Amino acid sequence: MNATERQRRRVGTALALPAGTLLAVLLLLPSIGVLSFSLTDYQFGMPGFDWVGLANYAKLFTDPDIRRSLFNTLLYVVMVAPLSIFAALALAILIEGEGRLGSVFQTIYFLPITATLVAMATAWEVALHPTFGMVNAALSAFGFAKVRFLSDPDTALATLAVIGVWKILGYNTLLFLAGLATIDRDLYEAAAIDGADGGWGRFTLVTWPQLAPVTLFVTVITLIRCFSEFETVAVLTNGGPSGATDMILFTLYQQAFRYFDIGVASALAVAFLLFVALLSIVQVSLFERGGAA
Amino acid sequence: MKRLLASLALTGILAMPAVAADQVDLTVLHAWPQHAKWEKEIAKRFMADHPNVHITFQAPSVDYGEGLVSVIRQNMAGDPPDVFMVGSHLLPNLVTRGIVQPLDDVMQGKDMEKLGYTENVLKLGQVNGKQYGLPWTDSTTVMFYNKDLVKKAGGDPDNMPTTWDGTIALAKKINALGSDTHGIYYTLGDDDWMVQNLLATNGIYPVTKDGKIAFSTDKGKKAIEVFQRLIQDAGQQPIADKAARQEMYAGKLGIYFNSAAVVRSFDREIGDRFPWGAAQMPSLGEKGNVASGGMGVVVLSKDPAKRKAAFDYILYGTGAKSQAYIAKQTGYIPINTGSAELLKDFYQKNPNYKTSPNQLDRALGWFSWPGSNGVKISQIIMDDMTSVANGEMTADEASAKMTDQIKPLIETK
Numbered sequence: 020m021n022a023t024e025r026q027r028r029r030v031g032t033a034l035a036l037p038a039g040t041l042l043a044v045l046l047l048l049p050s051i052g053v054l055s056f057s058l059t060d061y062q063f064g065m066p067g068f069d070w071v072g073l074a075n076y077a078k079l080f081t082d083p084d085i086r087r088s089l090f091n092t093l094l095y096v097v098m099v100a101p102l103s104i105f106a107a108l109a110l111a112i113l114i115e116g117e118g119r120l121g122s123v124f125q126t127i128y129f130l131p132i133t134a135t136l137v138a139m140a141t142a143w144e145v146a147l148h149p150t151f152g153m154v155n156a157a158l159s160a161f162g163f164a165k166v167r168f169l170s171d172p173d174t175a176l177a178t179l180a181v182i183g184v185w186k187i188l189g190y191n192t193l194l195f196l197a198g199l200a201t202i203d204r205d206l207y208e209a210a211a212i213d214g215a216d217g218g219w220g221r222f223t224l225v226t227w228p229q230l231a232p233v234t235l236f237v238t239v240i241t242l243i244r245c246f247s248e249f250e251t252v253a254v255l256t257n258g259g260p261s262g263a264t265d266m267i268l269f270t271l272y273q274q275a276f277r278y279f280d281i282g283v284a285s286a287l288a289v290a291f292l293l294f295v296a297l298l299s300i301v302q303v304s305l306f307e308r309g310g311a312a
Numbered sequence: 313m314k315r316l317l318a319s320l321a322l323t324g325i326l327a328m329p330a331v332a333a334d335q336v337d338l339t340v341l342h343a344w345p346q347h348a349k350w351e352k353e354i355a356k357r358f359m360a361d362h363p364n365v366h367i368t369f370q371a372p373s374v375d376y377g378e379g380l381v382s383v384i385r386q387n388m389a390g391d392p393p394d395v396f397m398v399g400s401h402l403l404p405n406l407v408t409r410g411i412v413q414p415l416d417d418v419m420q421g422k423d424m425e426k427l428g429y430t431e432n433v434l435k436l437g438q439v440n441g442k443q444y445g446l447p448w449t450d451s452t453t454v455m456f457y458n459k460d461l462v463k464k465a466g467g468d469p470d471n472m473p474t475t476w477d478g479t480i481a482l483a484k485k486i487n488a489l490g491s492d493t494h495g496i497y498y499t500l501g502d503d504d505w506m507v508q509n510l511l512a513t514n515g516i517y518p519v520t521k522d523g524k525i526a527f528s529t530d531k532g533k534k535a536i537e538v539f540q541r542l543i544q545d546a547g548q549q550p551i552a553d554k555a556a557r558q559e560m561y562a563g564k565l566g567i568y569f570n571s572a573a574v575v576r577s578f579d580r581e582i583g584d585r586f587p588w589g590a591a592q593m594p595s596l597g598e599k600g601n602v603a604s605g606g607m608g609v610v611v612l613s614k615d616p617a618k619r620k621a622a623f624d625y626i627l628y629g630t631g632a633k634s635q636a637y638i639a640k641q642t643g644y645i646p647i648n649t650g651s652a653e654l655l656k657d658f659y660q661k662n663p664n665y666k667t668s669p670n671q672l673d674r675a676l677g678w679f680s681w682p683g684s685n686g687v688k689i690s691q692i693i694m695d696d697m698t699s700v701a702n703g704e705m706t707a708d709e710a711s712a713k714m715t716d717q718i719k720p721l722i723e724t725k
Contacts, residue, residue: 062684064384064409149551150492150559170551172702260550260702261695276381278688279405 050292057285063275068282075286085287088258088265091176095266096245098180099187104234104241106184107191112226114192115199125196128189136186140254143182144169169256172263179251179264186251187244191237198233202226232306239302243295267291334364336621341370342397343379343607346577348372350641358628365621375502376402376607377687383612387411394613395622397448400436400605401503401680401690407439408684412610414442418623428632428648436647436678437608445610446630449644452602452675453509454572454667455479455594459587461486461493461566472591476513476538479567479594480546486566487547495547496567497556498539500697503690506569507697509603510535512676514596519682525718527711535596540700540707550701569593572668573606575643579664590643590664592671604675606644645669685721692717 057075061068079085110128114121131139146153147168155165168178206225210216215224249268252258258265258273267287275284342351348369355367373379376399383406386392398406406412415437424434429446437445459469465485473479479496487495500506508518511526514535518526526532542548549556559565561581575590582588593602609629611622628634632650639646639655645668646655659666681689696714699705705713 063381064388064411066410144554148558149549149555150564151562167549167551170555170702172699172704259695259698261698261704273691277377277691278685279384 053285053288053292056281057289059282061281063279063281065279071282075282076290078283079286079290082283084262084265085270085283087262088267088270091264092246092248092266095176095180095183095248096242098177099183099245100238100241103184103187103191104237107188107237108195108230108234110188110192111195111199112222115196125193128192130189131186132190136250137254139186140182140251143251144255147178170260172260175256175260175263179248179255182251182255183245183248187241191241194233194237194240195230198230199226202229235302235305239298242298246291246294336365336617338365338367338395338613338618338622338625339370339393340367340395340397340625341373341379341382341393343373343376343399345372345374347642350638354629354634354637355625357634358625361628362621362624365625367625377503380405383411384409387612392612394611394618395609395625396612397607397609398445399503400447400608400678401505401686403437403444403608403610404439404680405684405686406610406612407444412444412612413614414444415446415611415623416443417616418611418619419443422627427627428650429630430649432677433647436606437610445608446626447647447678448607448609448626448629449573449638449642450604450606450647451571451573451644452604452668452671453506453569453593454575454671455591456560456568456570456578457589457591458560458563458566459589460563461489464489465566469587469589472589474592474594476541476594476596480538480541483542483546483548483567492564494549494559494565496542497548497553497560497565498542498569499553499556500694500701501553501570503687504693505571505603505605507536507539507693508605508679509593510538512603513538513593513600515600517676517679519679519722525715525722527718528715531597533708533711536697536700536711537707538596539697543701543703548701550698550703571605572643572645572665575664575668576641588664590667592667599674601674601676602671603679604645604672605678639665639669643668645672681718681722683722689718689721692721 058070058072059068060071060074079089110124114124114128117124147155149155149165149167149170152168154168159165166174169175202225206229207221210221210224213224215221247268248266249272252264252266252269253272256264258269268291271284271287271291274280274287340351340355342348351372352369355369359365359367370382370393373382379396380398380402383392383396383398387409392411396406403412425431433447433450434443436447436450437443455472457469457472462469462472462482465482465488467473467482467485473482483495485495486493498506498510504518511518511532514531516526516529516531516535520526520529527536543550553570556565556568557570560568561578563586572590578588578590593600609626611619611626613619613622630648632646632648632654635646635648636651636654636658638644639651640658643665646652659669680686693714696705696710696717700707700710
């Protein structure tokens with residue numbers, strides 16, 4: 020190693036130091052803290068704690084409330100993710116095909132993203148009111164029975180899922196639109212020459228394969244966003260009725276800041292972190308393989 | 313010379329705080345943003361009387377639980393607010409964490425009885441026999457009702473039923489009036505206080521005198537059954553409190569139960585669109601009780617000068633005049649004996665505000681669960697009671713389940 024090389028390394032280290040320090044202080048150290056807390060029975064604000072090994076992790080599988088919360092989260096993801104991805108794809112293709120009005124539709128579908136969710140949740144609350152709500156007024160006008168959307172345990176989670184789709188749809192549509200814009204027009208002409216000049220043929224032969232990287236990205240982002248759903252639960256249902264809409268992040272918040280059980284909350288946080296990290300790693304590795312091909 | 317002048321000027325500036333050494337700054341945290349208006353007014357009046365004390369409010373927390381979290385967090389950072397209004401059921405959480413010290417130092421030499429605090433009122437601020445705080449507000453649950461609907465259903469709005477049986481029968485008739493009118497709604501509230509109150513109407517505390525969990529006793533089970541009857545017989549819908557209260561304000565709900573602290577809100581929201589009243593809680597036994605609760609005020613500062621100023625503020629806020637003012641602003645029961653005289657005319661003209669003080673003679677004292685799992689227990693009770701409302705469990709099943717779940721939580725510390 021010669022002098023200039025060493026010099027370059029020193030400068031490189033110096034330049035990386037600020038970002039590295041921030042990363043360590045804001046991300047790595049707290050994560051290590053959470054990891055350590057997950058092995059204790061620490062109660063928020065109490066002077067001491069004991070090490071309890073993996074007991075908190077065992078609770079994730081044995082505690083009925085936490086299990087229900089994890090199950091609800093999965094159910095929510097299964098309801099929201101596929102719908103918001105495929106509907107967004109369909110919308111994007113329709114909007115792209117629609118010449119002049121395209122940008123109008125695009126704005127309409129994107130609006131929920133720009134609104135503050137807490138304010139919008141309150142609007143939903145009004146619309147879904149069990150007696151006076153607009154939705155129930157419409158239902159009874161058509162002769163259907165009224166639904167207690169957010170207070171009936173059978174409908175509460177599904178109602179949140181609908182709001183979830185509404186919230187995320189515009190964002191996904193926008194990503195797909197961006198993806199569609201990058202597809203080379205020549206490919207469609209080439210496909211037409213090969214006989215694929217109908218809508219479906221063009222879609223399966225050109226559009227869908229060309230959108231693969233975007234689809235992968237949208238899928239991962241959507242999954243992470245669904246798993247970390249919190250606001251609608253906190254604002255609209257508080258996890259109720261009787262825990263029917265408890266989801267992982269809301270449970271984490273409750274365990275930590277209402278029951279003061281930092282140990283269990285940390286174990287949940289670690290589990291959540293692992294999951295998100297796993298998804299991201301899958302994405303990156305698939306992405307790189309796609310790039311190489 | 314110039315330098316000398318400059319340094320003289322500098323010493324002058326540095327000395328300025330010393331001139332105002334008597335000045336004491338107090339930070340105060342209370343829950344419920346809707347209380348900010350009257351809290352600020354009391355502080356303003358206090359500061360006018362005590363120009364050397366300056367009170368700053370932290371942003372009010374949205375409920376009692378959030379307030380406690382905020383205080384614990386600030387205490388860990390070493391700088392908790394000097395004065396805190398704590399939910400009556402959460403006071404032990406401060407004590408077990410050593411965040412609050414008894415008021416012995418500042419209370420010394422004060423004749424509390426003469427200042428208008430009865431033995432029972434002082435007891436509300438005690439934990440393990442030590443005076444950690446004073447009650448700042450006190451409340452019981454009352455029965456709000458729509459006089460028009462009661463009349464239409466054949467009831468007498470000036471003589472509301474005093475038993476649950478009578479109340480349920482009346483609610484049934486109101487519910488039968490049709491056109492989207494509902495009979496009754498007993499809110500479960502934000503914690504287990506409203507269920508404590510159901511138990512109280514049958515004369516018991518959540519933990520009985522011989523240490524049993526109320527839900528495991530016959531009296532407790534009977535009280536929980538009342539809730540099931542409200543749903544099955546009296547027309548209570550299993551909906552959120554907010555939605556039910558909107559129905560009440562819209563004149564579509566006959567009877568509604570909640571803390572008397574919201575009497576003023578009823579006044580404001582209903583105006584004179586229809587006549588309404590607030591009656592005493594019905595009883596299940598011959599003479600049932602009512603639960604009471606509210607917020608206690610505690611001093612968290614350890615600095616002697618601040619503690620003294622803070623205690624003056626507390627005495628001011630719990631004094632006859634301030635308590636009368638709070639009663640008018642909310643519907644809370646004044647905790648100071650001197651307030652009764654000041655409120656005479658007001659109560660005469662506004663009888664709905666007097667219902668809660670009127671039933672004080674049958675109120676049980678503030679209750680908090682033994683151990684440090686009170687919040688978790690509240691959640692369990694609310695969840696299981698909601699299941700009863702939704703027909704997922706019978707009252708007896710819920711009583712058994714609540715007993716099983718609560719038992720380990722009050723036995724282990």
